[in-house]
Amino acid sequence: MRRLQEGARSQAERIAARFAGIDTFVFDLDNTLYPPSSDLWPKIDDRITLFMMRLFGLDSLSLRALQKHYYLQYGTTLRGLMTEHGVDAATYLHYVHDIDRSSLEPDHTLAAAIAALPGRKLILTNGSRDHAVKTARQLGLDHLFEDIFDIIAADFVAKPDPGVYARFFEKHAVEPKRAALFEDIARNLIVPHQHGMTTVLVTPREGEILERESWEVAHGSEPHVDFVTEDLCGFLERIVASVRTTDF
Structure with missing residues (x-):
């Protein structure tokens, strides 16, 4: 029990130290803002x-x-x-993207956690803006994001190509060292990490069996992954708590 408490305190300290200067929060869409076990x-x-x-x-x-x-x-x-x-x-x-999204239920807890983050919120996706808007709306999150950078804005060049991130940084005036990216595919975090972004890998929950290519499977031990979580909402709540603690 003591080791668990120390481990939790250590992670809280890491989160507080790393996110203290973050003012831009960037989210992938598919399998990140909604559970990867979704249909x-x-x-x-x-x-x-x-x-x-x-x-x-x-x-x-x-x-x-x-x-x-x-x-x-x-x-x-x-x-x-x-x-x-x-x-x-x-x-x-x-x-x-002409699909039925009704299986997604509004996630009010996640919405509250994103709303509480101290800074800008953006979506960076390899999908289309239309798909991102409809999906975020179904989740009850669409009103929380300043903008969406989609595959069209990227001139149809996809993550993890370095050009995508360069266009994204320029269009939205993002300072990478003051930004964090939440993403479910580890290779899409390599270039952002090289630019100084804080990187968070969002993984399936323990026991979830998903269809993934072998090169997509990651465990968070990669050097370009700063944090790994299977609970995006809980992780965001810890960021908010750490920032509030730092402020006071």
Whole structure:
């Protein structure tokens, strides 16, 4: 018990020290602002496969491999389809994000935690603004964010490409050393960490079994991951508590 208490106190001290100067909080969308166990991303993933089936006329098993190849090489399947097949981005984004979001329930506790953060709040996503707005609205979070930097704003270049972060920093006047990024894919934290951002990896809860590519699996021990949490809301509440303690 004493070791647990000391460990909790140590993490609280780390959080207080690292977040004391943070004034910009940046959030990925999918599998970060909503639980990775949600059915939302599988729905999008299935729509991507259906889009490719209509495009190529091949079976889903063959296309899944191609879909994941593009995802790994280009950051998004869309970028691969645009680069190698001239696919219209607007048509693709409208199709793959045309999903039912009713399974997501408003998260009032998370909303309160984000609202209490002492600074700006932004979304940085490889998806579209329309998808981000609809999803955030379903969660009851849409009113909390200053803006959304989406794949269109990034000129269809996806995280983890360094150019995405450079465009994001410039457009929103973000000072990386005074900003924190919350993200569910560890490789998307490499470049932000190099720029001095505080990085937080949001992982599935213990026992949750999710479909992930081997290169997507991370445990938080990577050198570019400053913090790891399976409870985004609880982590944000600890940030708020640490800042209040520091203020007083």
